[in-house]
Amino acid sequence: MLEQLESELARGRAAFEAATTLEELEAAQVSVLGRKSPFGQLQRGLGSLDEAQRRTVGARVNAVRAALTDTLEARRAAFRDAADSALLEADRIDLSLPGRRPRGGSLHPLTLVEREVIEVFVRLGFRVVQGPEIEDDWHNFQALNIPPDHPARTMKDTIYPAIPGRTDLVLRTETSAAQIRTMQSQPPPVHIVSPGRVYRRETSDATHLPVFHQVECLVVDEGITFAHLKGTLEIVAKALFGQSRRIRLGPAYFPFVEPGAEVGVSCFKCDGAGCRVCGNGWIELLGSGMVHPQVLENCGYDSERYTGFAFGMGVERVALLKYAIPDMRMLVENDARFLSQFEGVA
Ligand SMILES: [Zn+2]
Numbered sequence: 315m316l317e318q319l320e321s322e323l324a325r326g327r328a329a330f331e332a333a334t335t336l337e338e339l340e341a342a343q344v345s346v347l348g349r350k351s352p353f354g355q356l357q358r359g360l361g362s363l364d365e366a367q368r369r370t371v372g373a374r375v376n377a378v379r380a381a382l383t384d385t386l387e388a389r390r391a392a393f394r395d396a397a398d399s400a401l402l403e404a405d406r407i408d409l410s411l412p413g414r415r416p417r418g419g420s421l422h423p424l425t426l427v428e429r430e431v432i433e434v435f436v437r438l439g440f441r442v443v444q445g446p447e448i449e450d451d452w453h454n455f456q457a458l459n460i461p462p463d464h465p466a467r468t469m470k471d472t473i474y475p476a477i478p479g480r481t482d483l484v485l486r487t488e489t490s491a492a493q494i495r496t497m498q499s500q501p502p503p504v505h506i507v508s509p510g511r512v513y514r515r516e517t518s519d520a521t522h523l524p525v526f527h528q529v530e531c532l533v534v535d536e537g538i539t540f541a542h543l544k545g546t547l548e549i550v551a552k553a554l555f556g557q558s559r560r561i562r563l564g565p566a567y568f569p570f571v572e573p574g575a576e577v578g579v580s581c582f583k584c585d586g587a588g589c590r591v592c593g594n595g596w597i598e599l600l601g602s603g604m605v606h607p608q609v610l611e612n613c614g615y616d617s618e619r620y621t622g623f624a625f626g627m628g629v630e631r632v633a634l635l636k637y638a639i640p641d642m643r644m645l646v647e648n649d650a651r652f653l654s655q656f657e658g659v660a
Pocket residue numbers: 581582583584585586587588589590591592593595596
């Protein structure tokens with residue numbers, strides 16, 4: 315029996331060492347130490363021995379089982395370590411690889427231009443005000459000297475929201491309504507700029523969109539003259555298009571100003587010589603004028619005491635000029651090839 319025990323010890327160790335996977339090791343355990351294994355039978359055979367023999371052989375049986383179990387556990391631990399190492403190796407991060415940088419995107423050209431325009435006014439001390447996009451007829455038209463039968467309404471036809479109980483609502487055609495609301499809410503002096511989205515009944519083409527953006531400027535105080543308007547326009551034109559720009563004013567009619575003036579800026583491409591961008595050397599940039607006394611009165615201001623000027627520009631138009639964009643519709647088509655060109659602009 316003792317000889318058999320020694321050979322089972324050798325056979326068992328060899329079987330455990332020979333196992334190449336955890337599954338093979340489990341199978342070896344059954345065949346070496348299992349109830350039906352030769353070792354198991356030897357263990358059961360102890361009962362048929364006399365006491366002296368049982369003591370000698372029993373001690374050896376225990377020693378062999380302990381030795382085999384030790385070998386088995388050592389092998390099992392080795393397999394676990396190997397599995398852990400393989401997992402770690404598979405999960406290993408190569409810290410020497412450069413990271414994948416996500417594309418940061420960019421601001422939309424209209425946002426870039428709107429911010430740039432507003433910044434010019436903020437540097438001059440203007441306050442930024444915003445108003446609702448759904449306006450009532452009085453703030454959008456009547457307060458600005460455009461009564462219900464005025465021909466200017468044809469040019470400024472817009473969208474009329476169907477809201478039960480209200481027949482006087484429009485999607486605003488100018489941000490001027492925000493200026494009216496400001497004048498109604500505070501006494502002079504007023505130095506504000508009102509940016510925002512406006513709506514017109516317009517078929518989109520290379521130079522028109524039915525939804526576009528304006529930035530409008532309003533100054534009201536005692537002693538404001540046309541010279542203040544001209545000086546402010548010049549500062550804004552130079553800030554946006556370069557310090558060597560000149561401006562020119564031509565007469566124009568807008569119901570809410572008197573006198574009104576159309577403002578051209580000398581072409582930043584050809585400096586006034588005439589080119590494809592400008593045609594005759596001048597770029598028509600915006601409309602302006604001295605606030606009509608009736609508009610001041612409509613807002614409760616004393617038009618004998620206060621005067622003011624106002625002008626407004628289209629953000630899309632400035633963007634087209636600044637970035638040489640050939641078609642206004644490109645600004646709203648969301649073509650990534652177009653928009654990605656503004657990465658890193660601001
Ligand atoms: Zn030009």
